[in-house]
Amino acid sequence: MADAIAERLGSPSEVRAMRLRDDWWPQSLAVGAAGVALLHIERARAGLGSWQRAHEWLNAAISEGVNASNHAHLYYGAPAVGFALHAACGEQGRYAHVLEILDGHIAAETRRRLASAHARMDAGALPALAEFDAIRGLTGLGGYLRQRDAKSQLLSEVLTYLVRLTEPINDHHECLPGWWTTLAPSGRLSGDFPGGHANTGMAHGIAGPLALLALTMRDGLAVDGQGEAIIRICTWLDRWRTDDGPCAWWPYWVTRTQLRGAQPIPAKPSRPSWCYGSAGVARAQQLAALAIGDRARQEMAERAVVGALTHPLQLAAISDASLCHGHAGLSQIVTRCTADANVPMTGYQLSLPQALIDHEDDAERLAAELLRSPDGRFGLLEGAAGVALALHTATSGSPPVSGWDSCLLIA
Numbered sequence: 062m063a064d065a066i067a068e069r070l071g072s073p074s075e076v077r078a079m080r081l082r083d084d085w086w087p088q089s090l091a092v093g094a095a096g097v098a099l100l101h102i103e104r105a106r107a108g109l110g111s112w113q114r115a116h117e118w119l120n121a122a123i124s125e126g127v128n129a130s131n132h133a134h135l136y137y138g139a140p141a142v143g144f145a146l147h148a149a150c151g152e153q154g155r156y157a158h159v160l161e162i163l164d165g166h167i168a169a170e171t172r173r174r175l176a177s178a179h180a181r182m183d184a185g186a187l188p189a190l191a192e193f194d195a196i197r198g199l200t201g202l203g204g205y206l207r208q209r210d211a212k213s214q215l216l217s218e219v220l221t222y223l224v225r226l227t228e229p230i231n232d233h234h235e236c237l238p239g240w241w242t243t244l245a246p247s248g249r250l251s252g253d254f255p256g257g258h259a260n261t262g263m264a265h266g267i268a269g270p271l272a273l274l275a276l277t278m279r280d281g282l283a284v285d286g287q288g289e290a291i292i293r294i295c296t297w298l299d300r301w302r303t304d305d306g307p308c309a310w311w312p313y314w315v316t317r318t319q320l321r322g323a324q325p326i327p328a329k330p331s332r333p334s335w336c337y338g339s340a341g342v343a344r345a346q347q348l349a350a351l352a353i354g355d356r357a358r359q360e361m362a363e364r365a366v367v368g369a370l371t372h373p374l375q376l377a378a379i380s381d382a383s384l385c386h387g388h389a390g391l392s393q394i395v396t397r398c399t400a401d402a403n404v405p406m407t408g409y410q411l412s413l414p415q416a417l418i419d420h421e422d423d424a425e426r427l428a429a430e431l432l433r434s435p436d437g438r439f440g441l442l443e444g445a446a447g448v449a450l451a452l453h454t455a456t457s458g459s460p461p462v463s464g465w466d467s468c469l470l471i472a
Contacts, residue, residue, distance in 0.1 A: 062063055062377065062448075062449070062452055063449040063452040063453045063456070064109075064174055066100075066445045066448065066449035067100060067101065067104055067110060067114075067215045067449055068445070069445070070097050070100065070101075070439055070445065070446060070449075071114055071122035072117065073094055073097075073118055073120075073372060074154045076097070077249055079383045079391075080382070083348075084262065084431055086141075086393075087121050087122050087123070087124055087125050088122050088123065088125070088127055088128060088138055088141055089136060089137050089141060089440065090135065090136045090137065090144060090145065090194075090440075090442075090468065091141075091440055091441060091442040091443070092135065092438065092440035092441070092442065092443065093122070093137040093440055094119075094121040094122040094124075094443025095118075095119075095122040095141045095142050095144070095145045095441075096121045096141075096145075096440040096442070096444075096446050096447070097144045097326075097439060097440060097441070097446045098118035098121075098149070099145055099148055099150075099441060099446065099450065099463065099465045100113060100245050100260065100449050100450055101114040101118055101445040102115045102145065102149045102442075102463050103116040103148075103450060103453060103461055103463045103465050104219075104453065104463065105209045105236075106462045106463050107453070107457065107462055109453075110312060111396070115149060115342065115422075119131070119142075119145060119146065119149060119156070119460050120296075122141075122142050122145060122333035123142060123159075124318065127139050127142050127163065127189075129163070129166035129167070129170065129362075129421070130170075131173070131174075133167075133170060133195075134191075134196065134197040134198070134201050134202065135195070135196065135201030135202060135204055135205055135468060136196055136197075136201065136442070136468075138161075139166050139170075140167050140201070140202060140205045142163065142165065143160055143163040143167060143205060143209070144205055145209060146159060146160050146163070146469055147160060147208055147209060148463040148465055149463075150466060154208045156455075164209065164448075167202070167205065167206075167434045168215055168248065170202075171199070171202050171206070171215060171218075171389055171393065172200075172215070172218075174192070174199055174202070175199065175218055175219065175222055177191070177192075177193055177287070178199065178207055178222055178226075179222065179225070181227075182225060182230075182239075185230065185231070187230065187232060187237070187238060187241055187242055187243050187257065188226070188239075188240065188241075188242055188261065189242060189244060189248065190242055190244060190246075190265050191248055192246050193223070193226055193269075193270060193366075194241060194260075194264065194265045194269055195265070195272075195273075195470055196264050196265060196267030198219065199219055199222060199223070200219075200223065200269045200270045200273050200470070201269075201417075202219065203216055203219035203220070203223070203273050203277075204217065204273060204468060204470055207273070207276065207277060207280070207467070208464065208467055208468075210284050210443050211277070211280045211282060212280070212281070213280075216277065216282065217282065217284050219280070220273075220274065220277055220284045220287060221285070221303070222272075222284075223273065223274055223290065224284060224285070224286040224287055224289075224290040225239070226270065227239055227240070227267075227270075227290040227293045227294055228293075233370070233460070237259070238259050238267070238297055239354075240259060240260070240266075240267050240270070240361060241257060241259045242257050242260070243257035243372065244257060245258070246258065246260060246265060246313070247261075247313055248265075253306040253316075253354045254317075255256055255317065256316070256317030256318075257317060258314040258315060258316050258317070259297075259314060259315045259320075260313070260314045261298065261301070261311050261312060261313060261314060261315070261337070261342055262313060262336055262337035262338070262341060262342070262467070263313075263335055263336060263337070263342065263344075263469070263471075264336035264341075264385070265336075265337075266314065266337075266392045267294055267297070267298075268292070268298075268341055268342045268345040268346075269345070269347045270293070271291065271294045271346070271348075271349055272344070272345040272348055272349075272470040272471070273297075273346035273470055274287055274290055274291050274294075274349070274352075275291060275345065275349040275351065275352040276348060276352075276470065276472075277305075277431055278352040278353075279348070279351060279352050282336035286370070288352075288353055291349045291352060292351055292365070293305070294349070294448075295346060295349055295358060298311060298346065300327060301315055303326070303328075303330070305330075305368070305372070307364045307366065307367070307368065308365065308367075308371075309361060309364065309365040309368060310330040310331070310333070310338070310339040310353065310365065310366030310368070310369075310372075310375070311337065311338075311339060311342045312327055312331075312425075313331060313337045313338070318461070327458075329374055330372060330374050330375045330376060330378075332378035332379055332380075332386060333369035333372075333375040333376075333378070333379070333391060334385065334386035334387065334390055334391065335381070335384060335385060335386065335390035335391070335394060335469060335471070336385045336386050336392075337386070338369075338375075338386075339365050339366075339368065339369050339375065340365075340366060340369045340390070340391050340394045340395075341394065341471075342366035343362045343366045343394075343398075344362070344365070344366065344394050344397065344398055344471050346358060346365075347362035347363060347366070347398055347401060347402075348401075348471075350362060350403060356403070359370065359403055360403060360404055362398075363398060363403065363404035363406060363458075364404055364449050366394065366395060366398045366406070367404065367406060369391065370391070370395065377468050379391065382448045382452060383438075383442065383443045383447060383448065383451075384403075384441065384442055384448070384449075384469070385442040385443050386443075386445035387446050387448075388404070388448075389450075389451035389452070390447075390449075390451070392451045392454075392455050392469055393451045393466055393469065394452060396454055396455060396460075397466070397472050398458075399470045400460070412421075441468075450465060450466075454466070
């Protein structure tokens with residue numbers, strides 16, 4: 062099926078002619094050409110595909126220019142294109158000059174955002190999700206910097222900011238975690254979230270910063286207070302964890318009324334996806350436990366991942382194949398968790414092919430169906446390219462050679 066998807070996504074011009082989506086967004090890692098390039102880069106580096114296809118998709122990603130403004134982030138613009146180009150470089154130095162130019166713009170924008178974030182904290186104000194999250198914020202930019210140079214000074218500055226983000230903040234005489242936002246999960250003000258919320262997820266919540274803090278510590282890069290920041294986040298997540306026998310899950314977010322005890326958190330688990338839900342939060346905590354040597358937390362996190370694979374309510378909540386919130390994302394998390402696990406997980410590994418294909422000769426048909434639904438998405442996070450990458454990982458028996466899943470902050 063991965064082969065069938067790669068074939069159908071072979072040519073940028075043919076995919077664009079298919080009008081799979083009204084918005085093309087070439088420089089998007091999430092839904093556009095930059096994300097599809099990762100599929101062909103991984104296949105080329107594994108000896109399964111053509112470098113020519115990878116080059117065509119990278120050229121498509123930069124065909125309409127590259128956005129390096131304050132609208133750029135890990136999944137769009139200069140960082141997104143840079144991430145894909147870096148994956149293609151390997152040891153052969155491809156695209157080195159272009160990457161050098163992009164890195165200059167990305168560094169300047171990162172420093173500007175850091176200065177703005179520290180000024181906000183100096184004023185005692187609460188953050189927007191887009192300030193710190195893994196998609197649009199400084200955590201995502203930190204993920205890019207880690208890919209480019211895991212010991213860089215600028216990455217240390219991002220970590221120093223994230224440590225400060227975890228410090229409690231007083232808002233109208235109420236003590237809140239430093240990542241509390243006045244906004245709704247949509248990133249906008251909403252009457253449905255009076256007083257805002259604290260988000261737990263990998264994509265837009267505190268699990269993303271936790272994962273980056275843990276990954277960099279495991280890489281050997283740590284700033285003052287980093288271990289304490291990891292513990293602060295984990296302790297807060299412990300407060301909102303629901304234990305159901307060996308399983309555990311977390312709410313997508315905590316509202317002001319829930320914080321005050323006036324409203325309970327949901328009694329049932331939600332979808333165990335990468336973006337929100339127990340699988341992503343548990344992987345972040347497994348990484349945190351490995352970074353600080355917390356054996357009990359590691360086993361709790363690993364059992365939570367097993368629960369995501371076995372709990373009927375959680376499994377029933379998965380309704381699509383995508384990396385962001387479907388079978389592909391869960392499969393990639395399980396692959397990475399299994400490699401680090403103390404809890405036996407091999408027998409629980411999700412077979413993504415079994416979740417999608419009943420018979421081997423269905424691959425072509427199902428690849429075509431995947432590209433038609435939902436909305437003909439072909440990109441990385443919610444489309445066919447991400448599914449194909451997860452299929453490739455699940456069946457290859459080895460980690461991605463291009464490191465493509467580091468954009469998910471799970472490795």
